[in-house]
Ligand SMILES: Nc1ncnc2c1ncn2[C@@H]1O[C@H](COP(=O)(O)OP(=O)(O)OP(=O)(O)O)[C@@H](O)[C@H]1O
């Protein structure tokens with residue numbers, strides 16, 4: 001069994017005092033594995049990410065990373081714990097260049113990062129030719145799909161232990177989206193734990209080691225791929241009430 005990284009335990013959270021968007025949500029992420037979180041629009045998937053990343057504080061329940069309580073840790077402090085987030089919306093600074101965006105989070109971290117950054121930077125430029133081509137451009141001048149590629153290159157450079165990835169294929173052509181899914185698998189193979197959310201449910205289910213289903217803010221099914229008996233795609237359709 002691979003190392004448990006993230007444990008979300010019975011978390012209740014929301015944006016307003018009296019309205020709970022998430023209720024009793026429990027899920028986990030293990031090193032070198034992909035945990036897929038699936039659910040309909042508005043189910044609360046991004047709210048799960050925002051709660052883990054410290055944009056929201058849980059009203060109840062706990063969030064532990066490698067045994068440490070991280071509930072309410074400020075978003076900019078998460079990388080100190082080895083956690084990186086690729087949000088549904090862009091997290092780039094639009095008036096900085098692509099290169100500045102890539103290197104900014106690494107400042108002051110030379111001890112841990114110095115020796116491998118150069119190699120990872122080259123790997124990132126190799127994997128995403130657009131990032132290489134546009135590295136001197138202002139990030140805000142890139143298209144949504146191009147910015148997503150910069151986000152991935154940035155995450156790779158930070159060498160996190162866990163990466164939370166919300167809707168990576170949104171706005172990408174099928175070919176680019178496939179490239180991004182390959183990149184996520186590369187992250188996991190490098191030992192990173194991944195929490196993956198994407199509207200391409202079929203793709204998420206196929207590539208995930210663990211699957212968590214969120215319906216109206218509650219986890220309604222959860223387990224390892226191999227623990228689900230029968231036709232998993234049929235079950236997913238039923239869980240989500242969908243035809244795809
Ligand atoms: N900033 C906010 N303030 C108040 N309510 C919000 C906010 N963001 C989201 N919500 C509400 O929380 C619920 C869950 O939203 P969330 O964005 O987590 O869903 P999601 O599963 O990520 O959906 P999608 O698949 O469309 O991205 C929705 O009812 C939404 O209206």
Ligand SMILES: [Mg+2]
Pocket residue numbers: 045046047088166167
């Ligand atoms: Mg969302």
